[in-house]
Every structure is written in C-alpha cells, then in structure tokens.
Amino acid sequence: MNAVEQYVEQYARARVVTDSPDANRAVPVVLRYDGRVHVRVPDADAVAPESGEWTLPRDLLERGLRAPASSGDIRVWPCGRVQTVIEFHAHDRATVVQFDAKTLIRFLRRTHTAVTPATR
Numbered sequence: 001m002n003a004v005e006q007y008v009e010q011y012a013r014a015r016v017v018t019d020s021p022d023a024n025r026a027v028p029v030v031l032r033y034d035g036r037v038h039v040r041v042p043d044a045d046a047v048a049p050e051s052g053e054w055t056l057p058r059d060l061l062e063r064g065l066r067a068p069a070s071s072g073d074i075r076v077w078p079c080g081r082v083q084t085v086i087e088f089h090a091h092d093r094a095t096v097v098q099f100d101a102k103t104l105i106r107f108l109r110r111t112h113t114a115v116t117p118a119t120r
Contacts, residue, residue, distance in 0.1 A: 006114040008033040010107045016041060017085075017096040029097070031104075033111040037061050039086065039097065054088045054095075061086075062108060065101055 013026040032038040040053040056074045063069035064076020065084055073089035084101045087094055 008107070008110045008114045010103075010110065012099065012103045012107070014041075014103075015098040017098055029099075031107045033058065033107070033114060037111070041097075054086075056086070058108065058111060061104060065104060065108075 008031075010031045012029045012031055014029045015026055028042055030038075030040040030042060032040070037056050037058050038053060039056070054074070056076075057071060060069055060071045060074065061076055064086070065078060068075065068077035070076070075085075075087040075089075077085055078101065079085045079098060082101055084099050084104055085096060086099070087096045
C-alpha cells in the first residue's frame with residue numbers, strides 16, 4: 001500500500017517577546033511540519049520587523065521542551081512549567097517567541113504520525 005504524503009499544519013497563539021510594550025501580546029502563529037518544523041508569524045511586520053518564518057529540526061524542539069537546547073542560530077528552552085521559548089538569531093538580531101508547551105507537545109505528537117517526504 002502506498003503511503004499518502006501528509007504535512008502537519010497547526011494554528012496556534014504565541015507571544016513574540018520584544019522591548020516594545022505594545023508587541024508583547026498573543027499573536028497567531030502557524031506551525032508546519034514537512035520533515036522539518038516551520039514556525040511562521042503571518043502578520044510579522046505588525047509584531048516585529050525581524051520576525052517571519054523560521055525552520056528548525058524536530059528533535060531540537062523536542063529536546064528544548066525538557067532542557068535548554070540549541071543548534072546553530074536557534075535556541076529552545078522550557079520557561080517555567082508550562083511555557084517554552086524559541087529564540088531565533090539572524091543578521092545581528094534575535095526574535096524570541098514564547099509558546100504554551102502543551103501546544104508544541106500536541107503539534108509534535110501529530111508530526112510523529114505523518115508520512116512526509118523526509119520520513120519515507
């Protein structure tokens with residue numbers, strides 16, 4: 001039987017943490033998995049000009065839920081008992097996005113059941 005290729009996409013809310021008091025509010029975020037995890041803030045310019053879409057390995061996100069983990073310009077760490085922070089560095093800037101950990105856990109569970117081009 002041929003496996004049907006799937007991509008996992010989940011809409012969520014997160015906080016893009018900046019030094020602007022107006023920007024530290026919940027914003028819509030799209031999480032997508034196609035063999036790698038993509039994090040996209042659709043209305044990036046309204047939140048932080050350096051935000052947009054970032055890609056990271058799934059195992060980095062999984063490790064970062066339990067303990068600080070990093071790979072290249074991306075860092076992930078638990079923040080208290082219920083939050084997870086992902087920090088993206090590019091072009092001398094950093095973008096920090098804070099999620100409810102349960103949102104990321106639910107997303108990661110779905111990625112393990114998907115058949116993607118990278119998992120065939």
